[in-house]
Amino acid sequence: MDRAEVGALVQSAVDGDAAAWKALVEGLSPLVWSVVRAHRLSDADGHEVYQTVWFRFAQHLGRIREPDKAGSWLASTARNECLKVIRGLTRLLPTDDPQVLDRISEDRTPEQSLIDAEDQADEARRIRMLWQEFEELGDRCRQLLRVLMASPPPSYVEVSAALGIAVGSIGPLRQRCLRRLRARLDARGAV
Amino acid sequence: MSDDDFPPDDGLDATAEGADGFDADLLEQELRGAAAVLDPLPAELLQLAMDAYVLHDLEARVAELTFDSLVDAIPVRGVEDPPRMLTFQAGALTVDVEVTGDGLLGQLLPPQTARIEVLGGPAAARPLTVDGMGRFASDTPPTGPFALRLRTGRDVIVTEWLRA
Known part of the structure; x- marks a missing residue:
């Protein structure tokens, strides 16, 4: 999300505009979710961290010093809460297995459905292979890429707040991590 | 170097697309x-x-977290499951809270009476019993995110949202 836009939405939300709050949540909750997932908490802990971050953001809404940096505020709050969980915890568990893709049902001829189903199965296999290789990257690469893949994509300032990495090193590290992932995929013969 | 570290610089980082066509x-x-x-x-x-x-409340003052044993305390050897000690501050008012598996204990400083509720989300609020000295207790430990809402005289104060 564009910083000027975020700043304006925060101001409107402070003034009581519920639609502005909705737009902030829609634009920035994928970032918060990505930060939580990047830290590999259990589902229960991750969900609680996510809620804590948004409750605190709502609470601090009118007091945030730099409204245009609300994305960074959310990202660093999420990071701190994740680190607290990890520090306080023996409850740390690996994330669940990726869920099975939902079937899409549409009005199609049986032949077309069969072709579609095969295409979809190929696509699903490809996505799962990509995800598997991503999950097996080293922790630091996995974390960085998990935050970067939020949609809409976060700014490097937000990524920096989310992971405590200097802004200037994010570009080169991203490049190396993606290259490493590509190499793993190539080694598996993925397209 | 372990696999947990970032991979070494391969000298191809300068451009988005390297000589090998990597995108x-x-x-x-x-x-x-x-x-x-x-x-x-x-x-x-x-x-x-x-x-x-709905948790956005301009009328309420926020009591900021100034001490969290999870972050600020030195671990005591031999103590298996230490209570979570929290201190919140709003101006001259201090709220000390101790969270254990058995519930929640706390104290307002300077001592004063107040009405206190435990918030558990946008829709959940549960009143606590408070004595004349500002000591409060609950035998239900908070689960998940929580905050305390205090009403002292004319003031409404809410502690920063935290995960118990």
């Missing part, structure tokens, strides 16, 4: 698509964040 942007985009399918934000969490707007 980092494309791969990142594919990951973004995969995440949307395999690790999406749960709909109920999106809704909870939407609903959190």
Whole structure:
């Protein structure tokens, strides 16, 4: 999300505009979710961290010093809460297995459905292979890429707040991590 | 160097597309698509964040967390499951809270009476018993995110949201 836009939405939300709050949540909750997932908490802990971050953001809404940096505020709050969980915890568990893709049902001829189903199965296999290789990257690469893949994509300032990495090193590290992932995929013969 | 570290600089970082035709942007985009399918934000969490707007309360003062034993305390050897000690501050008012598996204990300083509720989310509030000295207790430990809402005379104060 564009910083000027975020700043304006925060101001409107402070003034009581519920639609502005909705737009902030829609634009920035994928970032918060990505930060939580990047830290590999259990589902229960991750969900609680996510809620804590948004409750605190709502609470601090009118007091945030730099409204245009609300994305960074959310990202660093999420990071701190994740680190607290990890520090306080023996409850740390690996994330669940990726869920099975939902079937899409549409009005199609049986032949077309069969072709579609095969295409979809190929696509699903490809996505799962990509995800598997991503999950097996080293922790630091996995974390960085998990935050970067939020949609809409976060700014490097937000990524920096989310992971405590200097802004200037994010570009080169991203490049190396993606290259490493590509190499793993190539080694598996993925397209 | 372990696999946990970032991989070494291979000297090809300067451009988005290296000499070998590697397209980092494309791969990142594919990951973004995969995440949307395999690790999406749960709909109920999106809704909870939407609903959190009601927690925006300009009338209330925020008592900031100034001490959290999870972060600030030196671990005591031999203590298996130490209580979580929290201190919040709003101006001259201090709120000390201790959270254990058995419940929640606390004290307002300077001692004063108040009405106190435990908030558990946008819609959940549970009153606590408070004595004349500002000591309060609950035999239900908070689960998940919580905050305390205090009413002292004319003031409304809410502690920073925390995960118990």
